Amino acid sequence: MVNVVVVYHSGYGHTKNQAEAVFEGVSSDADVRASCIAINHEGNISDSDWQALDNANAIIFGSPTYMGMASWQFKKFADDTSKRWFSLAWKDKIAAGFTNSASMNGDKHSTLHYMITLAMQHGMLWTGTAMMPSNQKASVRDDINYLGSFAGLMAQSPADAGTDESPTKGDIDTAKLFGQRISEVTKQWCS
Amino acid sequence: MVNVVVVYHSGYGHTKNQAEAVFEGVSSDADVRASCIAINHEGNISDSDWQALDNANAIIFGSPTYMGMASWQFKKFADDTSKRWFSLAWKDKIAAGFTNSASMNGDKHSTLHYMITLAMQHGMLWTGTAMMPSNQKASVRDDINYLGSFAGLMAQSPADAGTDESPTKGDIDTAKLFGQRISEVTKQWCS
């Protein structure tokens, strides 16, 4: 059994929906023990959450993109990982990331590249979507990887969409496949 | 009168369509002398093109995004600007950039941030779209800034779309407004 932990912040619930879909994808693998940690509105997680992260074989970071970057609550969490960094305690864990925002692009790439930067400081191995984009004339919004992202997982939730309707089916299905991907990579790495 | 020069590479013609829309927007301002330079398939421009760039008050860079970055032909042009860099000959020019690719995201952000990096080495001033995104539930593909880009202009042309049909009307209209924006900024800077 390998441990995969999803740790995310969600401001209004859309990123929580995305996180749960990633978690479902991770969990669909019988050889993986999955858990999910929500960073609270003050940017904190509990001591047992930190312990779960320390014990993880893979960590999947998640955050909305606000003003062109991960939320301050996610950044507070990232700053708090400095204690692990000093001893490279997270070295050789698998890392991946996801983000949601209201626009098609909306600088989501910026958030994902920050998560990579964070993972690289920790000496982790980064894995992206490994998915082809859906970018033909006949492509539709609910296709897998319609947003065309590679460095990590993206979802888009319109600014006026409720959490009961967004992210849409295609982005949620993409999130599940992404979770499965991370499980597979983690198992190969730990075998 | 101020001089604004669009310098771009286009592999198949979609980015050329985008460039011409930007050029049309720039040219719509009676106080602006606009010109348009195409980097050829070997990554070269002519001596008179270099002179036009040296005389410009603003330079707008354009390239498709191939494999997550500006095309090699654009990069060859960028490398060739090193002669200007040694004397900071382009210091205090206005700079902006645009890119087209097949996917909604497709790492276009990466290309735009490289163009910023290039402009910063030259001591230029960077201006983006200064446009709000269209990201409501009722938003449609032909809205202005549907792609939700800020650092520069984006267009998306499906992988199997001909140059007679792509970029679509919304991206072309956005390109025209972007060109107007650069003209306005350049006039204010040079006044």
Place this chain on the structure above:
Amino acid sequence: MVNVVVVYHSGYGHTKNQAEAVFEGVSSDADVRASCIAINHEGNISDSDWQALDNANAIIFGSPTYMGMASWQFKKFADDTSKRWFSLAWKDKIAAGFTNSASMNGDKHSTLHYMITLAMQHGMLWTGTAMMPSNQKASVRDDINYLGSFAGLMAQSPADAGTDESPTKGDIDTAKLFGQRISEVTKQWCS
């Protein structure tokens, strides 16, 4: 008279030293009214600080680089600027940025490019250092732009250096010149 505001977060005081050098450079121009705002340890500034930012012709962002990005306190400030973003209230202001960290590189580039991303969302114009690097065999640590940064200002303070000794003279002198540069650009833009 034009208004230039430096707004920064400093965790231990090194970035404060850098901010004060930038402020000194800005202030050395008799035609510029300069002010300096410190983001507190909770990531907040006062109502009058927000008013000063709203009235600024130029805003210079500053933050340490922690775990590969601006501090969470700076990010909280950035998230709080979303109220201005909705109406593009900061459009056409001049923007620039600086950062300090313990390593020569230490992902400072990541922080500066985030500040650019933030400025682009606001429709601001970004200006970098416009300085050549000092990168010859005979170059020494106290040279101007020894760190070789273009997108914004960098300083490096060793992890065990006190705030009475760091950043070093060269980085402080570079910061003063950077402040002067922003004053000149702002005056030209507003003339």
Place this chain on the structure above:
Amino acid sequence: MVNVVVVYHSGYGHTKNQAEAVFEGVSSDADVRASCIAINHEGNISDSDWQALDNANAIIFGSPTYMGMASWQFKKFADDTSKRWFSLAWKDKIAAGFTNSASMNGDKHSTLHYMITLAMQHGMLWTGTAMMPSNQKASVRDDINYLGSFAGLMAQSPADAGTDESPTKGDIDTAKLFGQRISEVTKQWCS
């Protein structure tokens, strides 16, 4: 036995020195078959080079940083990898990268993040330096990871330094350790 291939472009020879040190580090592992491919001055490699890359378990990308990004020759190589991208032929290979430039920073971070973007399009797994930086007051230029890089390997060669004297000993030693790191990661991944 696992295969690790270093593929790099070098303009004047400094990056070649760095590449050879990485190669030496990779080769020091008896369980690794290492090879080294030089992209030529037209941006090309041979058919057998492409075959070696296709057969690799890990690919280490290398390029100087010119005008804020990998050289155009490296980008031409990257564009030519699109044939592999269409079938995700390089999916699940280990990837890493290195770069050299004249300045301490000099936008080397930009080149490394582009190499990550390229690797993510291919569905590869990225590994960085996993090294702590040398950033104390007592640190000296020849320390391991004095440049403080995490996303990949950096070296700095003064603009007027010959290829017989640069990169310096510390950067070369860091490159050897980096090569060893990639060998270790590749073996664990393929075991």
